[in-house]
Amino acid sequence: MDRTDQSLIALRRILRATELYGRDLAKAAGLTAAQFRVLQIIDETGASTPKAIAMRMRVSQATITSLIDRLERQKMIERKRSEIDRRQTDIIITEQGHQTVEHAPDALQQRYVREFERLEEWEQAMLVASLERVAAMLDAHDIDASPVLDTRDIRT
Amino acid sequence: MDRTDQSLIALRRILRATELYGRDLAKAAGLTAAQFRVLQIIDETGASTPKAIAMRMRVSQATITSLIDRLERQKMIERKRSEIDRRQTDIIITEQGHQTVEHAPDALQQRYVREFERLEEWEQAMLVASLERVAAMLDAHDIDASPVLDTRDIRT
DNA sequence: TCTTGATATTTCGATTGTCTAACTATATGT
DNA sequence: ACATATAGTTAGACAATCGAAATATCAAGA
Numbered sequence: 001m002d003r004t005d006q007s008l009i010a011l012r013r014i015l016r017a018t019e020l021y022g023r024d025l026a027k028a029a030g031l032t033a034a035q036f037r038v039l040q041i042i043d044e045t046g047a048s049t050p051k052a053i054a055m056r057m058r059v060s061q062a063t064i065t066s067l068i069d070r071l072e073r074q075k076m077i078e079r080k081r082s083e084i085d086r087r088q089t090d091i092i093i094t095e096q097g098h099q100t101v102e103h104a105p106d107a108l109q110q111r112y113v114r115e116f117e118r119l120e121e122w123e124q125a126m127l128v129a130s131l132e133r134v135a136a137m138l139d140a141h142d143i144d145a146s147p148v149l150d151t152r153d154i155r156t
Numbered sequence: 157m158d159r160t161d162q163s164l165i166a167l168r169r170i171l172r173a174t175e176l177y178g179r180d181l182a183k184a185a186g187l188t189a190a191q192f193r194v195l196q197i198i199d200e201t202g203a204s205t206p207k208a209i210a211m212r213m214r215v216s217q218a219t220i221t222s223l224i225d226r227l228e229r230q231k232m233i234e235r236k237r238s239e240i241d242r243r244q245t246d247i248i249i250t251e252q253g254h255q256t257v258e259h260a261p262d263a264l265q266q267r268y269v270r271e272f273e274r275l276e277e278w279e280q281a282m283l284v285a286s287l288e289r290v291a292a293m294l295d296a297h298d299i300d301a302s303p304v305l306d307t308r309d310i311r312t
Numbered sequence: 313t314c315t316t317g318a319t320a321t322t323t324c325g326a327t328t329g330t331c332t333a334a335c336t337a338t339a340t341g342t
Numbered sequence: 343a344c345a346t347a348t349a350g351t352t353a354g355a356c357a358a359t360c361g362a363a364a365t366a367t368c369a370a371g372a
Binding site: 003004006007008010011013014015016017018020021058108109111112113115116117123124125126127128129130131132133134135137138139 | 159160162163164166167169170171172173174176177214264265267268269271272273279280281282283284285286287288289290291293294295
Binding site: 069 | 348349350351352353
């Protein structure tokens, strides 16, 4: 097997592990995966708008409306009419919502962080360089992507 | 920002790029993402069973039944009662199904492969080592995972 | 062989995520 | 002030997903 195949297999293992884990994580928090992602985005800054979330997740605004409906019913977030532009709705995270994101038992990421930080300096540097290389190869042409660097839920 | 954060951000870029692309890929093939994944799994070996697919994708069998219903209606696969264990249904890919998987315009993977193969030897080796390291950190404890190495649609 | 328990699949009913199109309210430019 | 654009919601549709119940088959033991 050549290196290209090896790299693809490793990539798929990474994708698979994270995807499968994402479901469990959300479930442990009492939410669905999509709801949890929305909550994470809002939690990043404490507030957002449906429009911004929709662009960030690349789904329609209508989808966000229904996700927000559910999160609101669960008291994870609150809707508030924007003062500056009354067409907009500010989505504000509640204390409970913040706690949910904060305390979600993200075992996968925790384990990753733990193991990563046990590595030698040079190895950490190599991994970062490699991952950034791969990321660039994958999303390089994605020029219409969100201008906001995706830093959601960095660190556990 | 420390190296841990940098690696997490790069990982998220990888995850995001592949997830977003997966939707487009399936759509280009005239299927949904879930349907396309099922078809890929069947295409790997030419045939499978609902049970095996469900375990592999970690969804319930009921979900697979409905996905298979749709793929069957589109003549991508055929159902056939197993001869050896008549409780089982063999899911067999049709020529059309195979062609669909084969010719799906997987631009993302094509670009990745193209760029990967342009790299220096040593850099390819570094990427493989790094990706495998990360994969091990992420799915190491996933001992109940499919025993079959996930080689679906290797190479374009 | 007959029974009993396990397994593979499907069916049914429900919830969720997702879309497009239409609608409402607000903003903005001329 | 009017026309047009933008933010959000609503309505109606379909797909993915689940758990529970139903059906058919297998397998092991009395």
